[in-house]
Amino acid sequence: MGVFDFLRVFRVNKSISIDLGTANILIYDKQRKKIVLNEPSVVARDRKTRKIIAVGKEAREMLGKTPASIEAIKPLQEGVIADIDSTTEMISYFIHKIYGNSLFKPEVMICVPIEVSGIERKALFDAVKGAKKTYIIEEGRAAIIGSGVNISKPEGSMVIDIGGGSTDVAILSLDEIIASKSIKTAGNKFDEDIVKYIKKKYNLLIGDRTAEKIKKELATALKSVNPEIMEIKGRDLESGIPNTIEVNGNEICEAIEESLYQIVNSTKEVLEKCPPELAADILDNGIVMTGGGSLIKDFVEMMEKEIGISVYLSQNPLDSVVLGGGAAFDNKKLLRTLQVREN
């Protein structure tokens, strides 16, 4: 560590924001003004001793490939904390990895799924007990701030955050959530849809990683006249041996269509719950889409067509939550609405 880092670490103010995503965990350091961690939310541990063997990228490589003695788990699933012990251990592990044993006492902003229980909140506070002050903020609120929207005005704004395990739709005004809905249809579901489709149509079994690659490179939310084509490898279910086939973007569009419409419908439901004055604002201001799932080609256009309100993609679809959590430190009024623990 250089002398400046050393000095910086020991300066009084240190503020970090943590995005506890179902797919990825990110940490933003407000003083350094950068994202200092971006890793998959995966933990691998020894089944017998419960000892952690790997965390993040390294643990992700082990998913689905572990021997019986090791389990690789995703501590956050479908928009909720599925395994609180692994979640807190993962946070401690990463904070330690970045900041070592330096005796700094940061302020921490933890961005969590909307439906986090009181017990889980307590466990999260405990996970960062070295902190001077810890705030908990809902990902929806952080996501819209991080997309560059000013939510402090008496004006309605709306966000659709499509992550790995959940899609969260929220309407906000005066820094607070007015209406929201969380569904389990998001990036992981698109991957599952693709696996099922290829299996049914081509009798070919592909892995989750291949499905994710197809989703990122080929999937579209609107069919096109000249769809792109991709070669994919899998195991032929009849012969049992590896085989290669060609699929096009329109087929993948069909595969994920139902899930895309579930997200459209949830958006409509939240709009229906919205007070008329705020609905008028949203009509004027538009809706922001964020999260990795919003990067599906033409999804923004498709959403706009279905809803009839302008929709635009966040400036930072993959980083909006963690950046918004960082920006929240500067909004004193918003801070007063958050659950906080001081040590």
Ligand code: ADP
């Ligand atoms: P979370 O907040 O749940 O951790 P993220 O917002 O990080 O989720 O998004 C992760 C999801 O986004 C994954 O399902 C991933 O496959 C998907 N994703 C990432 N990039 C793209 C892309 N370019 N196109 C489609 N999906 C993507």
Ligand code: MG
């Ligand atoms: Mg997220």
